[in-house]
Amino acid sequence: MDDSSASGTVVRVSARYFDGRSTRPHTVQVRLAQGQLQIDGETVRTQVPAAQVQWPERTRHGPRVARLPDGASLQSLDADAWDAWRRDTVHADGWVVALQQSWRAVAASVLALVLLLAAGYVWGLPWLAREVAQRVPDGLEDQVGEVVLAQLDDMVKPSRLPADQQRAIEAAWDDVLQRHQKAQAVHGRAVRPTQLLIRESEIGPNALALPGGTILLTDDMVRLVQNDTRVLSGVLAHELGHVQHRHGMQTLVQIGVLGAATSLVWGDFSGLLATVPLWLGQAHYSRQAEREADAHSVGVLRDAGISPAVMVTLFERFELFRRCGDDLLKPAAPDAKGPAEGTQACHKAEKQKTGQDDRQEAAWGLGFASHPADAERIAFFRAAAR
Structure with missing residues (x-):
């Protein structure tokens, strides 16, 4: 030229x-x-x-x-x-240079990148975790579960519940599980194996499903529902949903991916800025997993001939626990015919609480909860019980 x-x-x-x-x-x-x-x-x-x-x-x-x-x-x-x-x-x-020189084009590119990352965070990562978790060999998942259980040794101890009470809980759950397995076999669906462990723990009223199928039920959960085996079966049916969907492995995959991503961005995974997005990510995905487990528990309870309304009772007891604390977990006296000592103390304390206390509790508790709101779950189980 x-x-x-x-x-x-x-x-x-x-x-x-x-x-x-x-x-x-x-x-x-x-x-x-x-x-x-x-x-x-x-x-x-x-x-x-x-x-x-x-x-x-x-x-x-x-x-x-x-x-x-x-x-x-x-x-x-x-x-x-x-x-x-x-x-x-x-x-x-060229057009690339022209775009680089345009602040509008740069802003549009940044916005598109943010939207792409957000889509991957909300939909892509859960899908990837689900696909990876479903392909993990059972033997490997069992080993992971053993490692997790070993790490919980400092938090769980042998149960302090009477032996006959533990056997009653195990028998009731075994009956529910067998009925569910028979119902699923008719449709050609297998139920993943589980192992129930009742343990004393510092984590309060709770139940945990570990990778590999181990389900931990705490003594305080039994005390919370006043040893109602139907309610406890609903709790365990919910945890069976986590096992069936392999939510434990999904969580580990998500933590690994989010941890790698945040460490690349911030350079130090142990720093506060790195752990905040990781924690928020897991809170979101936990809510999704809880909804799946709730839906699964409804099917388990129906197969066993138990109304899903027992889960409403569970949340009512949790509401009392939030208001009354550990007093609600006090056992009833051996010769008591009325409500447990903790329930009586709780109702007495309720009369002394103010509406301001209730509002403060709700403002603090619901903002950072990883589970769906209790009202949402209660409505779900009430609808399923109809």
Whole structure:
């Protein structure tokens, strides 16, 4: 391409030439003619095939550069003149450079990237975790469950419940499980094996489903529902849903992926900024898992001939526990005929509580709960019981 204007005048541009061997600049005039980049100055006179010249993408600020063979280069501090000369004689910038120079295009690109990352965070990561978890061999999941159980040794101890009470709970759950297995076998669906462990624990009224099928039921949960085996079967049916859907392995996969991502972004996974998005991510996914487990528990209870309404009783007891605390877990006296001592103390304390206390409790508890709101779950189980 020739660098002549419409009037036939040869177009040149001033630049500084560096030969690649020293830092001394040479003032030159540059023009393009017959496929050659001609460089003329008092101390320099050379030409380079235009095809061998590298033209880096221009930036909004800074000098303009052309890279020549053997380490030589041209630089121009007059960006406007260089850009006009290059546009008229070499070639116009590509669309990528044009987008880079547009703040609207940059803003749109950033927004698109944020939306893409958000979509991957909300839908992509759960899907990936679910697919990976379903393909984990049972033997490997069992080993993971054993490791997790070993890590809980400091938090769980042998149950302090009477032996006959434990046997009654195990027998009731075994009956529910057998009925559920028979009902599922008719449809050709297998129920994943589980192992029930009743343990004393510092984590309060709770039940946990570990990878591999181990279900932990705490003594305090038994005390909370006043040893109602039908309610406890509903609790265990919920945990069976976690086992069946392999939520434990999904959680481990999600933690691994989120941990790797946050460590790459922040550089230190142990820092607060790294752990916050990880914690928030797991809170969201836990709510999704709880809803799946709730739906699964309804099917288990129906197979066993138990109304899903027993789960409403569970949440009513949890509401009392939030209001009364550990007093609700006090056992009844051996010869008592009425409510347990803790229930009586709780109702007495209820009369002394104010509406302000209730509002403070709700504001603190629901904002950071990883489970769906109790009202939502109660409505779900009441509808399922109809």
